[in-house]
Amino acid sequence: MSRATVVGAGMTEFGPHDRPLEELFADAAFASIDDAGATLDEIDAFYFGNALGGQAEGDTHLAPKLATHVGLQGIPCQRFEDACATSSNAFKHAVQAVESGVHDVALVGGVERCTPETGLGTGEMTEIFASAAHRQYEQPAGLTFPGVFALLAKRHMHEYGTTEAQLAEVAVKNHHHGRYNPNAHFGRDATVEEVLESPTVADPFHLMDCCPFSDGASAVVVVADDLAENFAGEPVSVAGVGHSTDAVPLADKASLTETRAARDAAAEAYAQADVTPDDVDFAEVHDCFTGAEVLAIEALGFFEDGTGGRAAAEGRTYLDGDIPVNPSGGLKAKGHPIGATGTAQIVELTGQLRGDAGRRQVEGAATGVAHNLGGDAATTVVTVMEART
Numbered sequence: 306m307s308r309a310t311v312v313g314a315g316m317t318e319f320g321p322h323d324r325p326l327e328e329l330f331a332d333a334a335f336a337s338i339d340d341a342g343a344t345l346d347e348i349d350a351f352y353f354g355n356a357l358g359g360q361a362e363g364d365t366h367l368a369p370k371l372a373t374h375v376g377l378q379g380i381p382c383q384r385f386e387d388a389c390a391t392s393s394n395a396f397k398h399a400v401q402a403v404e405s406g407v408h409d410v411a412l413v414g415g416v417e418r419c420t421p422e423t424g425l426g427t428g429e430m431t432e433i434f435a436s437a438a439h440r441q442y443e444q445p446a447g448l449t450f451p452g453v454f455a456l457l458a459k460r461h462m463h464e465y466g467t468t469e470a471q472l473a474e475v476a477v478k479n480h481h482h483g484r485y486n487p488n489a490h491f492g493r494d495a496t497v498e499e500v501l502e503s504p505t506v507a508d509p510f511h512l513m514d515c516c517p518f519s520d521g522a523s524a525v526v527v528v529a530d531d532l533a534e535n536f537a538g539e540p541v542s543v544a545g546v547g548h549s550t551d552a553v554p555l556a557d558k559a560s561l562t563e564t565r566a567a568r569d570a571a572a573e574a575y576a577q578a579d580v581t582p583d584d585v586d587f588a589e590v591h592d593c594f595t596g597a598e599v600l601a602i603e604a605l606g607f608f609e610d611g612t613g614g615r616a617a618a619e620g621r622t623y624l625d626g627d628i629p630v631n632p633s634g635g636l637k638a639k640g641h642p643i644g645a646t647g648t649a650q651i652v653e654l655t656g657q658l659r660g661d662a663g664r665r666q667v668e669g670a671a672t673g674v675a676h677n678l679g680g681d682a683a684t685t686v687v688t689v690m691e692a693r694t
């Protein structure tokens with residue numbers, strides 16, 4: 306089987322954008338196509354992620370609309386929706402199509418607008434996001450996503466003694482990394498005191514423990530390994546992609562702290578890539594809330610269960626730590642335009658593994674992992690990428 310390779314990557318700045326989805330996505334798509342040194346007629350499939358266009362923008366059937374806008378009409382175009390794991394699922398399907406020989410060159414990407422530029426405020430957007438929670442058991446109770454992850458984090462605190470100050474350290478670290486990312490929504494430092502003194506959103510999370518609502522787009526060009534040399538963009542190998550799901554609602558999960566889907570997806574991706582957590586040089590993880598990063602770094606096997614909060618407080622996940630986590634600033638500081646987040650993680654892995662990440666470069670990065678989670682820790686896609694030697 307031929308492996309898949311990323312030869313082009315691009316994204317917009319994350320933050321408020323007042324332009325329509327088509328225009329926003331085109332910026333990322335053309336950036337990735339230019340980076341690959343590809344032409345439009347070389348692309349033979351389009352895999353696309355958008356989660357909320359129907360509800361937030363009254364805009365559906367987006368894959369062919371966006372393909373038309375960038376001049377790709379006439380090829381197979383498909384849209385994926387998997388809550389926050391939307392475009393990593395699109396990426397997985399593109400990788401499989403390329404590996405199986407169904408397509409040679411695929412454009413994969415995502416776009417979303419979640420800020421008040423949509424005309425919708427925090428309350429309305431929170432309600433739209435909550436449509437990913439269980440319709441019969443969670444939505445009627447008023448459960449929103451800050452609430453979902455607050456319940457998971459509270460359980461972690463109860464089981465392992467994780468503290469609010471340790472969670473705040475995750476936010477401080479990701480804001481610090483975000484300073485070095487010109488595409489970040491919040492490129493500024495923060496302090497533990499600032500996090501702990503910011504208003505409570507859902508106990509134990511303060512405003513500064515939360516990712517923001519962001520607009521943005523990201524895209525990558527995925528090609529069959531044996532075609533990579535035909536493109537100008539420096540190739541980065543996709544060594545493994547694991548995908549799993551866990552029970553919805555939260556009440557049906559066997560454990561609130563283990564994030565089972567992440568463990569299963571990681572095991573699958575690590576097996577495909579023939580690596581262990583010790584081989585991983587850095588990771589982009591789904592830190593929609595600080596507590597989610599603690600759960601992710603344990604599920605990925607970087608730290609023993611129950612020790613993720615302490616590891617964050619000890620600085621072990623900083624750029625110069627044992628295992629740098631979220632060198633991009635993560636969802637917390639880079640931002641979280643839902644459907645664009647998964648492929649934005651792949652954009653960051655590509656830049657890091659090419660050695661092109663500037664001030665936030667992880668020294669000697671050869672193997673990177675992306676962890677993208679959707680809904681109430683239900684869908685998770687884990688990707689392992691490797692620099693070509």
Ligand code: COA
Binds near residue numbers: 491515
């Ligand atoms: N991190 C850091 N700063 C933030 C922020 C965040 N997440 N969200 C807003 N801010 C800043 C704003 O820039 C603004 O700063 P300013 O006063 O200097 O301009 C200030 O905080 C207030 O912003 P505002 O947009 O009015 O805040 P809000 O109370 O309406 O919303 C949250 C804040 C945290 C409630 C909102 O961002 C949120 O719900 N985030 C989670 C989104 C989510 O659930 N995503 C899905 C994950 S699964």
